[in-house]
Amino acid sequence: MSPLRAAGPKEWALLGVLAATWGTAFAFISFALDAAPPGALAFARLALAAIMLTVWAYAIGEKLPGFKDKRWLWFIALGLFGNALPFTLIPWGQQFIPSAVAGILLAFMPLMTVAMAHVFTDEKMTKITTLGFGVGFAGVVVLIGPAALGGLVAGDFVAQLAVLGAALSFAMNVVIARRAPPMHPLVSAAGMLVLAAVWTAPYGLLDLIHHARPNAAGWAAALWLAIGPTALGSVIYMRLVTTAGAGFLSTTNYIVPVVALGAGLVLGEAIGLSAPLGLVIILVGIVIARRGQRAASRSGQT
Template identity: 40%
Template sequence: MKENKILVNWLLLLCLILLWGTSFLFTAIAVDTIDPLSIVFFRVLIGAIVLTGYLYFRQKQLPRVLKSWLIFLLFGFVGNLLPFFLISWGQQTINSGLAGMIMAIMPLITMLLAHYFIEGENLNVFKIMGFLLGITGISILLGPVFSGSMQEMLSGIAILIAAGSYAVNTILVRRLPRFDPVVAGAGLLIAASAALLIPWLLLNKAVSDEVSTMSLLSLVWLGIGPTGVATIILFVVIDRAGPTFLSTINYLIPVVAFLAGVLVLNEPLSWVSLVALMIILIGIALTRFRASHNARV
C-alpha cells in the first residue's frame, strides 16, 4: 500500500513537471500568431473556469469579504498576470528552451528574498555559494542575448523579471493571511481574469484569420493544462507528500523546457546553455545543504 502511494506521488509530480515544463513550448506556438495580452487573458480565464469547477466539486465556497478578493487580486497579478505576460512577450524573441532555463533562477531569488522577509530563513555559506553559482549560470545563458539586438536584451530582462515576480509571489503567500489552497487558486484566477477584461477589450486588436489553429489550440491548452489542471495537481501533491517533495520540480522543469524546445520546435542544441543550466541546478542543490554550526550572515 505504501509503495503504491509513493508511486502515485511520483506520477503526479511527473505530470506537474511535464505540464509546467512544456508550458514554454506551447507559449512559443501560441505567441506565433496571438498577441501576449490575449494569451494571458484567455489563459487565466480558462484556468479560472477549470479551478472554479474543481472548487464546487470539492464543495467549497468563495469568500464574500472584499479584503480576501483584494489579496487574491494581488496574488493573481504578481503570480500570474505579470509573469505570464512577461514570458509571452519575451518569447516573441527568445526561444522556449532558453526562457525555461532562465526561469531556473527563481528558487534562488526566492531564497534571497526569504532571508530578509521570512523569519528563520537566514542565509548561510552554502546558500550564498549556491546563489553565486546561479548568477554565474544566468550570466552565461544571457551573454549571447545581451550581446545581440536591443529587443533580445529586453526580452531576456523580461524573463528575468518574470522569475523575480514568481519569487515575490512565493514570499507574499507566506507573509499574507492563509487561505484554503483550492479557494485561493480559484479566487486569484477569477480576480486576475476580471481585472484584465477591460484592458484586453480596450487594447486588444480584433481577432483575425491570421490566428493559426495550432496557436489557438496551444492557448486553450495553456489555460486547461499548465494553469488549471496543474494547479489542482499541485494541491494534491502538497496534501499527499508535502512541500519538500514538491521542491524537486525546480531541478526538472528547466530541463523539460529545454528538451521540448529542441525536440519539438527544432531549437538549437547549445552545449554552452546546457553547461550554464547545470551550473544553476548545482547552485540550487547547494542551497539545500546546511552550513556547519549553522553559520549565518
C-alpha cells in the same frame, strides 16, 4: 520521516505530470503566439482557467469567499505576482528568444526566492546559500551571454530580462503565499486566477479584439495552456504542497528546465552550448543553496 521519503507512487506520478505540463508550457506558448499576442494570450489563458477552477470548486461544495472577506486582498497579490505579471512577461520574451532558453531562465526562480525570503522574512541567507545564489547567477550570465556583461539593450537581451522578471515575480509570489491564511487549495487557486484575469483584462481584451488571429493550432495551444499548466497545474501544485510537502515539490525546479530544454530541441530551436551549460550551473547553484537551507534549518531546531 522527510516529505521526500513519505512520497508514494501517486505523489511521484503527480510530480511527473506537473513537471511535464510546466516544462512543455514554453513550447505551447510558442505555438499560441501565432494566434494571439502576449496580452491576449495571458488574459485568455487565465480567464479560462479561472472559470474552470471556480466551477470545480462549487461542484465539490467549496465556495469563493464573499467580497468583503480579507482573503481577496491576498488573491489580489497572488494573482498579480503569481500569474498576471509572469504570464504576460514570459510570452512577450518568447517572441524573441527560444522556448528552451525561457524555461532555463525561470530555473533561477528558487534562488530568487531565497534572496526574497532573506529580505522580507526571517529566513536569512547563510554563507552556503549566498554561495549557491552566486553560482546560480553565474549560470544566468553564461546563458544570457556577453550582452549581460556589456549592458547592451538588444532585443533578445531585453526579452531575457523580461523572463527573469517573471522569475522574480514567481519568487515574490512564493513569499506572499507563505504568509497567506490557510484555505482550501482549490479555493485559493480559483481566487488567485480570478484576480489574475481581472489584472490582465484591460490590455488583454484590447489585444484580443484588435490583434487576435484565426490560427487553429495556436488557439488549441492556448486552450491547453489554460487547462494543463494553469488550471490542472495549480490544483496539483496545491495538492502536493499539502500532502508531500514543499521540499518534495521543489524537485520540479530540477526537472522543469530540463523538460523545457528537451522540448525546445524537439521543436528544432537553435540552442547554443550556452543553454545547457547555463542550465547545469544554475542547477548546481540550487543544490548548494538547498543544502545551505537544510543546514540552517537543522541548526535552528531545538
